[in-house]
Every structure is written in structure tokens, then in C-alpha cells.
Amino acid sequence: MGRDSLFGETIVWTGEARYSRLPVAYRAVAALAFIATASALSFVLAAKLALHVAALPTLLFAAFSLAVGIAAVELPRWWLSQMRYTVTESHVIWQRGRFRRTIETRSISFARIFWDPRQPGVGDLELVRAVPTGALHRRLTLRLRGVAAPDRVWAIIRGVQTTVPAGVGERPLTQRLDPGERVLWTARPRRSWRGLLPRGQRQIGLVLVGIMLLGSVARIAWRLPSLTRALTDAGIRLAPLVAVMLALTLSLVLLLGLLGYALNEACLKPWRLVNNTHYLVTNRRVLIQRGHEELHLDRDRIVDVIDAPGQAAGVTDLFLVLDGPRARALEASGAFGELERTPYLRPVLLAVEDVDGARRVLGQRELPEAA
Incomplete structure (x- = not known):
């Protein structure tokens, strides 16, 4: 391929958004x-x-x-429709018209892949860079939306040559490892009723919104019969009465939809996804798969592992502290008391029972190749 006009580097991959379904x-x-x-x-x-x-x-x-x-x-x-993506020797470039965003390849801490369940082989690739925690905490991400075979694109960014068929998100991660990569430890989080409890500002806020919406729904439903009688006694004809009832019914549907979304995002969805979560530690990477979402983290980015008691008895949360170029303050990934639980995967192994095994494996360096 040619060279990029921004950095003058050799282009190793180009692509565009293949978009057919609304998020x-x-x-x-x-x-x-x-x-x-x-x-x-x-x-x-x-x-x-x-x-x-x-x-x-x-x-x-x-x-x-x-x-x-x-x-x-x-x-x-x-x-x-006008998004273009370019991967060079050292950078990933997102471009739309004259607008460009870039991220250095060596600065990428981990990647998330979001597979589209209705469009096989297509998904979003989100590149995340670890940033300082505390007062300087911020999020640096670059998301390539609607990419064909995002796992293959991520392999290209990492400079890995793979012969495994790409773009097959239905396959488990154990069937999509790099050449020479071996699984050293695997686990699933243990589900508990405590997972239904909201945790973090986002989830607590959604629960409060849900409570207010529930109050509005109850108030409308309580007053609906008396309102119908009052309109009938006032001599309102059938046609406008039906229109009023239709409007109130649609308003109830609207409020119930918002209520269902808030409670599902705050409590039910995180609890339900626990059964679809799978942790893998290989000789090179830490991989997390949850439904149609994946997290890929190279082990050389991990500088420490901090454990904390889980929500249920007998389980532990393992927070992977990350490092990166010009990010020596470290990304805590929740280890320093961050209660926020985002809807996306983070470098955190939640509700782990085999803590000693995980720590032992994460403390090892990459094993030599077998003869």
C-alpha cells in the first residue's frame, strides 16, 4: 500500500463503516x-x-x-456513511471529511470488540488508552464502528499474523487465539442476588429515575378511571373521549418503556450477563468475553493486580492495574475505590473464586515456546 498523508507512514490496512442497523x-x-x-x-x-x-x-x-x-x-x-479508517505502522486513524482522530499503536492499552448479532462478521472496535487516575483521570478512546472482521483488524494493529478465520464472533475465544498462544487459566464469575443491587453513580441514578417514572405511572393509572367518569359526565362525545384515552394510554406506554429501560440497565442486565461472561488468561493476553462483547488485553500492560472483596461471600474482584507510554500514573480500573460500573467491559475480573490461581498465572511471564 501507499503512505499516509498525515504521518508519512506505510498504510497496512484501510476500511470503512459497514453500517446496516441502528444502535x-x-x-x-x-x-x-x-x-x-x-x-x-x-x-x-x-x-x-x-x-x-x-x-x-x-x-x-x-x-x-x-x-x-x-x-x-x-x-x-x-x-x-463517510467514515474512513486507516492503520499505519504506528498509528490508527479515524477520519470523516476533514476531521481526524488518531491514536498511537504503542499507546493502546486494551481493545473492546462489540459484535453485531444481526450482521455476522461485523462489529465495533474500540481502542482504549490507559490514562492517569485521580485529578487527571480522563478517558481516551477511539472507536471504529461497523468494521468487517474487527478481530482481524485488532490483530493487524498488534502486528500479529494469524491463520484463524476472522470475523466469526459466535466462536468462543479459545478457538480464536493467536498462533502459539495457550490458555493457562479460565473461570466464570459466580452469580449472586447481590448483583441486582445498583452500584456506581450511573446505576444509582437510573434507579432514582425509575422510581420517579414509577410514581408518574402510578399517578396516571390511579386517576384514569376518575378522569374518564368526569369527561363522560361533562357530556364529552365518544370520538374525543377515545382520543383522550388513546393519548393517555400512549403516555403510559412511553413512561413504562422508559421505566423498563432504566431498571434493566441498572439491575437486570448486569446480573443477567454474568452467566455469559468468561475469563481467559493465556501466556500472552487476558481475554474477557461477555455475550457479544469482548475485551483483549496484552499481559505486558499489567503492572499490578489488586484484589477486593466481591459482592457475594467467598468471591473476590481482581483489578488489573495498567501502565503505558507516558501514563506512569497508571489507570486504576476501579482499584482505587472507583465505584462506577460502566456498561462496558473493563480490565476487572469480578466474582472470582480461584483467586490464588489467577494471581499465580498473572504473576508469570510469558512461557517459552514448546520444542
Whole structure:
């Protein structure tokens, strides 16, 4: 291949976003916006039939909600359609038009792969760099969305030649190891009812939002029968009455959808995914697989292992402290009291029972190749 115009380095791989399905967040926003549009239009119809007024503010809100829903569907497609990715000898480059973001290959601490379950062989590759903890803590990531065979791209970035078929996310990680790579330790986290408890600012915030939404749903459901009787006694005709009931029902559906999302993200989803989580320590890497998400970490990035009591009795959480170029303050990965539990995988082995085995293996250097 040729040379990159930014760094003048040899290009080893180029690609673009292969995007066919909306991410879950955008689909949820679009669905909620369209439900809000239908609810607002029902109120407008009821006001027109019963009171013979236009209800212009509600109509404007319906138009705004419709625009938000359409934007949630179309804007991601338009944004991703012009993304280009380049891997050179020393850098990974994300480019869209004149905008560029880069990350040094040697500065990458670990990578996350998010497989698309509806588009086999395609997923997102997120490159993460360890940064100082404490007051200087920040997140440095570069995400390549909609990449074909993201595991192959990650191998190219690491400079590893592999003959294993790439782009097959359904295969377990044990069938997609590098040449000469061997599994030294494997485990699964132990699931406990304590995993249902919210942990961290994000999850606690979602639970509080869920409680407020539950109060709103209960209030609407409690007053709905009395409101129906009051409208009937006032002589409201059947058509506007049906429109009002439809609007209130759609409002309840909207609130229930938000409530379900908040509780699922805060409690149910993390607890449910424990059964689909698998830890692997090889002679070269630490690998974590959870459903359609994977974390790949080279062992030479690990400088220490800190253990802490797990949520359940008899289990321990192992936090892998990372190091990297110009990041000597170390990324704590939760080891220094960070309670935040993000929805994505981190270099943390949660609810481990075989702590001694994990520590013993992680303390070893790469084993020599067998003769």
C-alpha cells in the first residue's frame, strides 16, 4: 500500500463503516419520539373535536418529536456513511471529511470488540488508552464502528499474523487465539442476588429515575378511571373521549418503556450477563468475553493486580492495574475505590473464586515456546 498523508507512514490496512442497523440507543430514542408524537397528536385531535381549538403548542411538540425520531434514524446513517479508517505502522486513524482522530499503536492499552448479532462478521472496535487516575483521570478512546472482521483488524494493529478465520464472533475465544498462544487459566464469575443491587453513580441514578417514572405511572393509572367518569359526565362525545384515552394510554406506554429501560440497565442486565461472561488468561493476553462483547488485553500492560472483596461471600474482584507510554500514573480500573460500573467491559475480573490461581498465572511471564 501507499503512505499516509498525515504521518508519512506505510498504510497496512484501510476500511470503512459497514453500517446496516441502528444502535440500540438510537432505536430507543426513535421509538420513544414516535410514541410521543402519536400521543401529542391524540391530544390535538381530542381538543379539536371537543373544544374546537387548534392546540398549537401541542401540535408543535408533536412536530418536534417527529423530527427527533426521524433524526435518530437518519443522522447516524449519514454520519457513518463517510467514515474512513486507516492503520499505519504506528498509528490508527479515524477520519470523516476533514476531521481526524488518531491514536498511537504503542499507546493502546486494551481493545473492546462489540459484535453485531444481526450482521455476522461485523462489529465495533474500540481502542482504549490507559490514562492517569485521580485529578487527571480522563478517558481516551477511539472507536471504529461497523468494521468487517474487527478481530482481524485488532490483530493487524498488534502486528500479529494469524491463520484463524476472522470475523466469526459466535466462536468462543479459545478457538480464536493467536498462533502459539495457550490458555493457562479460565473461570466464570459466580452469580449472586447481590448483583441486582445498583452500584456506581450511573446505576444509582437510573434507579432514582425509575422510581420517579414509577410514581408518574402510578399517578396516571390511579386517576384514569376518575378522569374518564368526569369527561363522560361533562357530556364529552365518544370520538374525543377515545382520543383522550388513546393519548393517555400512549403516555403510559412511553413512561413504562422508559421505566423498563432504566431498571434493566441498572439491575437486570448486569446480573443477567454474568452467566455469559468468561475469563481467559493465556501466556500472552487476558481475554474477557461477555455475550457479544469482548475485551483483549496484552499481559505486558499489567503492572499490578489488586484484589477486593466481591459482592457475594467467598468471591473476590481482581483489578488489573495498567501502565503505558507516558501514563506512569497508571489507570486504576476501579482499584482505587472507583465505584462506577460502566456498561462496558473493563480490565476487572469480578466474582472470582480461584483467586490464588489467577494471581499465580498473572504473576508469570510469558512461557517459552514448546520444542
